[in-house]
Amino acid sequence: MKRKIIDCRRLLCPMPVIRVQTAVESLPDGAQIEAICTDPGVLTDIPAWSRINGHKLIEAREEDGEYIVVVEVDHGKQ
Amino acid sequence: MTKQRKAAALISGGLDSLLAARVMQEQGIHVEGINFYTGFCVEGHTHAIRKKDRQKEKRNNALWVAEQLGIKLHIVDIVEDYKQVVLNPKHGYGANLNPCLDCKIFMVSKALEWIKSKDFDFIITGEVIGQRPMSQRKETMPVVADESGAEDLLLRPLCARNLPETLPEREGWVDRQQLHDFSGRSRKPQMALAAKFGFEDYAQPAGGCCFLTDAQYSVKLADLWRARGDKQYEMDDIMLLKVGRHLRPAPHFKLIISREEGEGNFLRGYRHQYPHLTTVSHPGPLALIDGDVSAADIELAARLVARYSQGRSEEEVVLAFTDIEGHQQALKVRPLQPHEIPREWVI
Numbered sequence: 001m002k003r004k005i006i007d008c009r010r011l012l013c014p015m016p017v018i019r020v021q022t023a024v025e026s027l028p029d030g031a032q033i034e035a036i037c038t039d040p041g042v043l044t045d046i047p048a049w050s051r052i053n054g055h056k057l058i059e060a061r062e063e064d065g066e067y068i069v070v071v072e073v074d075h076g077k078q
Numbered sequence: 079m080t081k082q083r084k085a086a087a088l089i090s091g092g093l094d095s096l097l098a099a100r101v102m103q104e105q106g107i108h109v110e111g112i113n114f115y116t117g118f119c120v121e122g123h124t125h126a127i128r129k130k131d132r133q134k135e136k137r138n139n140a141l142w143v144a145e146q147l148g149i150k151l152h153i154v155d156i157v158e159d160y161k162q163v164v165l166n167p168k169h170g171y172g173a174n175l176n177p178c179l180d181c182k183i184f185m186v187s188k189a190l191e192w193i194k195s196k197d198f199d200f201i202i203t204g205e206v207i208g209q210r211p212m213s214q215r216k217e218t219m220p221v222v223a224d225e226s227g228a229e230d231l232l233l234r235p236l237c238a239r240n241l242p243e244t245l246p247e248r249e250g251w252v253d254r255q256q257l258h259d260f261s262g263r264s265r266k267p268q269m270a271l272a273a274k275f276g277f278e279d280y281a282q283p284a285g286g287c288c289f290l291t292d293a294q295y296s297v298k299l300a301d302l303w304r305a306r307g308d309k310q311y312e313m314d315d316i317m318l319l320k321v322g323r324h325l326r327p328a329p330h331f332k333l334i335i336s337r338e339e340g341e342g343n344f345l346r347g348y349r350h351q352y353p354h355l356t357t358v359s360h361p362g363p364l365a366l367i368d369g370d371v372s373a374a375d376i377e378l379a380a381r382l383v384a385r386y387s388q389g390r391s392e393e394e395v396v397l398a399f400t401d402i403e404g405h406q407q408a409l410k411v412r413p414l415q416p417h418e419i420p421r422e423w424v425i
Binding site (some may be wrong): 012 | 113115119138140141142144149150151152153154318
């Protein structure tokens, strides 16, 4: 499974959401994006963005003071 | 078969844009939201930075509004392009450094580019005549439509019946009679419409979504421009203006002093870009130094930072000064006393 990692450390919301949104545009269905962030707001914002735009949230977790959110691309509903 | 018409809604996250989009959906229009990120948006940043604010529930109101409406939301980064609006607003500033009219014109022009690239038919906003003293007046409504280039592709569903017909109305894509004629600062019509649509929970109105409308923030931004002798800014500048206590002991440097742990952690992220001071002998803040400083400046800065540490009443406080390459130097200083800190240092 193709997984793209994007570094969103130090970015404040909604910039991590915008980075995920940009990455999604160039990836095919089924590809995954892992955003590594330091703003805890991503734990609500990226899942909300994924829901309304039809993408699948794989996980959203805290790890060593960072926040990791993984989204699976689904352009089908767009 | 009738073509499904599509509208792009400018979604701020407030009640008006929520209602405007919903009014269009009621008429069978396919609506998608656009939310512009300028860098000055208030939402979420203090939550992300200040530890005590993290206890509050986090919600991005634009995303929340889109979810309530069941529409897609496209968040667009306009930080770089937006500088021209902040630095040289054709229509000037409002009460603070808020270029509200130029901002609205700019956002509608960006929305126009967006609908052209996505094959959408028109733009909607939640504007209401008389709602805002600068950008939402009877005289400025046509200015926004004209100067953005959107002209009659710009429909304001909440006050459309007080304005000339737009293309979507003339073409019959939208029934003008089902649009609204709200005007003035009263929120009652919006609240009644929200109740009719079953919206009970929405962001409280009031235009507090932009730091440029904040007097204190504007003072700090003006100080930054004055000190640099140049009306420019970078993203880090406008972020740092949102954090900490800002003091300028001399024209050529200022201190950004954290007020709590979350701010200290946030400022620590800038330690490779700015020299900084931390207290060693007592718990205290982290302070960034913005400007070129001499040894005497550093000592003065250290005394000031010591004032905000738990050693403020002691004879001596030990601090560490670290330059941007990581070289560290210990300083033993007497904390400044309140009467030694002129009021004009505080930005």
